[in-house]
Amino acid sequence: MRRLALAALAGLALAGPAVAEVGVRYVAPERFTDAEDRWGASGRSLRTTLAEMTRIFQELGSRRLGPDESLDVTVLDIDLAGYERPGFGTPGGLRVVQDSTPPRIRFAYALRRGRRVVASGEDTATDINFMLTANPRFATGGLYYERAVLRDWFARRFPGPAGRG
Template identity: 70%
Template sequence: MGRRRIGGRGGLALAAALLATGPARADVQVRYTAPERFTDAENRFGSGQPLRVTLAELTRIFQDLGNAKLRPGERLDVTVLDIDLAGFDRPGLSTPTGVRVVTDATPPRIRFAYALRRDGRIVAQGEETVTDINFLLTSNPRFSTGGLYYERQLLRDWFARRFPENG
């Protein structure tokens, strides 16, 4: 039995095309409804993280978790309706990044609607408010990288509960 070998420029082009496309990934689309009215998504005292940075980071969190947890080819549409970040801004301290005081009385809370599509059909949808009053007991930001650590942990837990069969 002879094996067929692909050689020359055609074979290299095919190999390059396969490498460029990579494995299929889940598609996660995130939208925000009236973010300027969110409970607490930015430092309102002139220092700290602006709203656009918070929204960009939250979008990245949803996309990273979706790509890790959802099946290739699935699409998750998320519409964020409200954000209340962990902690509260401390006015009066003028530091370039601001100061956010986090206590057990200030848990993160995110309200959003979602729809999961598989082969163009909606297979799961709903509106959720995720929060964890024990967030300081169940997470340790000292070993984290990136911003919005408590919110990332909250969404990681939600993905694990909502899509357990996918991962």
């Protein structure tokens, strides 16, 4: 009897509420405009950038999407905030971020509720005022400017489960 009760509790724990799923894939990432440090070993690798971008999409999706929703994202191009500047006494150079060098992430997306596609399209997340709206001093993790433009894109596209009636 006790085993049956434990098995039932374990089943309930595993069944829990459905969580929104976000799938991310990248098309020809080696051709992206600017997604890695090309000047030396001290900067961000393409693999690191893609892993962090995947984590950002999944984190934002889990906050904004309903439990019965899933989002498929196909990233077509990444242009990180700023530009690389070789030299400056560092082994791999330096990334210079100015208000004229906003991040730009181009992607296609499909939002599903159950098995039905309810929204899809191709979009570019960017913000020419990115330096006014994102403060890296209070950010955790890397790609804080990119995270900020994607956070704003998610907020505009998906008001979140609490905002649905």
